[in-house]
Amino acid sequence: MSRLMVKELEESILKRKLLRWKLITIYLSMTLVLTVLASTAVGPIYIPPEKTIRVFYEALVGAPHLDKRYAEIILQIRLPRVLMGILVGAILSVAGAVMQGLFRNPLADPYVLGVSSGASFGAALSMTFLPMMLGVYTTPLAAFLGGATAIFLVYNIVRLGGGFRTETMLLAGISVAYLFSAMLSVVIWLATRDSHLILLWVMGGLSAADWVKVEVTAPIMAVGIALAYMHSRDLNALLLGEENAQSLGVNVGRVEKTLPLIISLVTSGAVAFSGAIGFVGLMMPHLMRGIVGPDHRILIPISALAGGIFLAWADCLARCLSEIPVGVITALSGVPFFIYLLRRSRRI
Amino acid sequence: MSLRARDLQFYYGARKILENISLTADEGELIGVVGPNGSGKTTLLKILDGLLKPKIGSVYLDGKSIQEMSIKEIARNIAMVPQDASADVEFTAFEMVIMGRTPHLGKLSLETVEDEAKVKRWMEVTETLHLAERKMSEISGGEKQRVIIARALAQEPRVLLLDEPTANLDLCYQLQIMDLLKRLTRELGLIVICAIHDLNLASRYCDRIILLNEGVIAAVGKPIEVITAENLRKVFKVDAKITHDPETNSLNIIPIKSLKEREAESRKMICILARGEGSK
Numbered sequence: 001m002s003r004l005m006v007k008e009l010e011e012s013i014l015k016r017k018l019l020r021w022k023l024i025t026i027y028l029s030m031t032l033v034l035t036v037l038a039s040t041a042v043g044p045i046y047i048p049p050e051k052t053i054r055v056f057y058e059a060l061v062g063a064p065h066l067d068k069r070y071a072e073i074i075l076q077i078r079l080p081r082v083l084m085g086i087l088v089g090a091i092l093s094v095a096g097a098v099m100q101g102l103f104r105n106p107l108a109d110p111y112v113l114g115v116s117s118g119a120s121f122g123a124a125l126s127m128t129f130l131p132m133m134l135g136v137y138t139t140p141l142a143a144f145l146g147g148a149t150a151i152f153l154v155y156n157i158v159r160l161g162g163g164f165r166t167e168t169m170l171l172a173g174i175s176v177a178y179l180f181s182a183m184l185s186v187v188i189w190l191a192t193r194d195s196h197l198i199l200l201w202v203m204g205g206l207s208a209a210d211w212v213k214v215e216v217t218a219p220i221m222a223v224g225i226a227l228a229y230m231h232s233r234d235l236n237a238l239l240l241g242e243e244n245a246q247s248l249g250v251n252v253g254r255v256e257k258t259l260p261l262i263i264s265l266v267t268s269g270a271v272a273f274s275g276a277i278g279f280v281g282l283m284m285p286h287l288m289r290g291i292v293g294p295d296h297r298i299l300i301p302i303s304a305l306a307g308g309i310f311l312a313w314a315d316c317l318a319r320c321l322s323e324i325p326v327g328v329i330t331a332l333s334g335v336p337f338f339i340y341l342l343r344r345s346r347r348i
Numbered sequence: 349m350s351l352r353a354r355d356l357q358f359y360y361g362a363r364k365i366l367e368n369i370s371l372t373a374d375e376g377e378l379i380g381v382v383g384p385n386g387s388g389k390t391t392l393l394k395i396l397d398g399l400l401k402p403k404i405g406s407v408y409l410d411g412k413s414i415q416e417m418s419i420k421e422i423a424r425n426i427a428m429v430p431q432d433a434s435a436d437v438e439f440t441a442f443e444m445v446i447m448g449r450t451p452h453l454g455k456l457s458l459e460t461v462e463d464e465a466k467v468k469r470w471m472e473v474t475e476t477l478h479l480a481e482r483k484m485s486e487i488s489g490g491e492k493q494r495v496i497i498a499r500a501l502a503q504e505p506r507v508l509l510l511d512e513p514t515a516n517l518d519l520c521y522q523l524q525i526m527d528l529l530k531r532l533t534r535e536l537g538l539i540v541i542c543a544i545h546d547l548n549l550a551s552r553y554c555d556r557i558i559l560l561n562e563g564v565i566a567a568v569g570k571p572i573e574v575i576t577a578e579n580l581r582k583v584f585k586v587d588a589k590i591t592h593d594p595e596t597n598s599l600n601i602i603p604i605k606s607l608k609e610r611e612a613e614s615r616k617m618i619c620i621l622a623r624g625e626g627s628k
Contacts, residue, residue, distance in 0.1 A: 012461065012464060013442050013464065013480060013481065014446075014459060014461065014463075014464045018458075229456075230455050230456065231455075233450060233453070233455060236439075236447060237447060237450060239437055239439075240437065240447075241432075243394070243399050243430060244430060246398075246399055246419060246423075247397055247399065247423060247427065247428040247430070248423055248447060248448065248450040248451060248503070249419055249420040249422070249423030249424065249450050249451030250419065250450065251418075251419045251420075252419075289438070293438055293439065293440070293443070294437065294438045294439055295439070295443065297458075
């Protein structure tokens with residue numbers, strides 16, 4: 001590093017901060033690429049890493065595959081699944097980060113506060129009773145409507161029921177989650193024909209991932225994260241409370257209406273095809289906040305990266321453990337984390 | 349430049365909080381808002397900042413109603429140092445102050461070196477620069493208060509509203525903050541409106557004082573006209589002796605007795621008298 005740069009860094013808090021942001025983003029992006037390569041190598045059939053890299057290389061340059069069987073497994077079965085894991089992990093983490101900012105509480109997450117339940121109900125309803133009117137988008141749309149209903153219920157119960165205290169928020173979330181779980185049970189009970197499939201989906205898994213689902217989920221993730229990122233400065237101000245935020249020029253009324261919509265939009269993208277995978281959105285933003293602090297302009301992108309990495313590896317583990325749903329693994333790691341958070345200080 | 353409020357009325361549900369409030373503040377004025385707890389000081393400041401909408405009346409900045417301005421535009425002109433700054437967050441003091449630049453920045457634009465220079469200058473003025481990289485949750489109440497004032501100044505407002513800015517401060521910082529506010533009005537021509545509990549401090553520093561009582565203006569004018577024994581008896585329900593200290597050009601308010609106490613005493617007296625008569 002040149003002497004001039006060192007001097008600039010010493011003088012400018014802002015430049016030091018930006019450099020730190022860049023370094024951690026680059027580091028996590030590289031880890032993500034490695035995750036794609038390494039986790040596609042893992043599965044019931046062992047494929048050596050050099051073969052994996054070869055298949056990727058052939059696919060990239062458009063050369064014919066030397067080993068058709070390996071190429072088939074990697075490109076058609078494992079890669080879409082790994083990518084789906086990354087997309088869903090990123091989505092859930094961003095949803096969690098935004099919800100924690102909106103509720104000013106580190107315990108908020110789409111699963112804990114019932115958004116996933118609402119989205120699951122919507123998705124299950126569309127799978128059983130609605131014809132696929134809008135093609136592959138029917139389920140995500142229904143999930144979005146369900147999730148949006150859930151978060152508006154929770155948010156307004158919290159607002160009217162005495163403000164953003166942890167207890168109020170958790171109770172509102174739990175009751176709304178119960179409501180939608182009950183309605184989901186009714187749907188499963190009525191859907192005699194596909195009930196097994198729906199049950200499997202509800203548990204949360206990525207085993208049914210394919211390229212079509214990746215192509216539907218990817219734009220939802222991209223749009224959702226971009227929209228969330230555009231509100232990161234507003235979220236920072238909201239951490240100081242509604243009136244402080246408005247004093248700083250944030251249109252609080254509007255932001256508090258749009259953010260729940262963004263949260264349900266991204267969550268629906270995750271839930272529609274992979275069910276309710278819990279606690280990713282709780283853990284990742286919290287871990288990242290410990291590294292970079294509460295500024296959402298870095299918290300949102302690196303939560304997305306970390307969530308993608310985490311869920312890809314969690315799914316890898318699920319694949320190796322005779323295909324248990326990945327939601328079981330995230331819950332096993334997430335519940336102790338949740339209890340730990342509940343015990344320590346409650347501020348963001 | 350001027351800030352005007354005309355005939356403000358504010359209700360909380362059916363309860364009337366403010367009634368017929370009209371006020372004018374001109375460039376370079378330091379105005380104190382005093383009054384007992386619950387007299388509507390905080391509500392008035394929130395209305396002036398556009399955080400609460402009055403039922404009747406409006407606030408005008410240079411003749412333009414703030415209800416017609418966007419929230420961002422208000423924030424570029426009026427800054428608020430609230431009583432409860434919710435400052436117990438994990439942001440560093442520097443991050444907190446640079447948030448004052450929010451109304452001047454676009455949604456996606458990053459802060460520039462100029463923003464940083466401004467922030468550092470205001471932190472220097474409020475003597476918080478040495479705290480720049482400490483977390484807000486780890487510094488003392490008085491330090492937090494000064495950081496929040498620096499944040500409000502980083503907004504580069506023309507009107508600065510403060511709700512009890514000296515409430516949690518040591519004596520030395522109380523004077524320092526009031527000196528700073530005075531300087532801001534004199535050197536930058538800011539309008540500073542400040543709710544304040546300490547009548548001594550208010551009378552010493554403010555150009556004008558607004559005395560609120562149960563949501564109406566009981567008196568307004570120069571400190572010496574407003575802080576009178578009669579007004580204190582009427583509004584604060586205390587007997588007080590007021591002297592003028594020529595050295596600091598301030599009023600000294602020495603509370604003697606609360607009227608409630610006196611009432612209780614006179615009741616006791618009546619009681620004794622009555623008993624005395626009975627025993628005769």
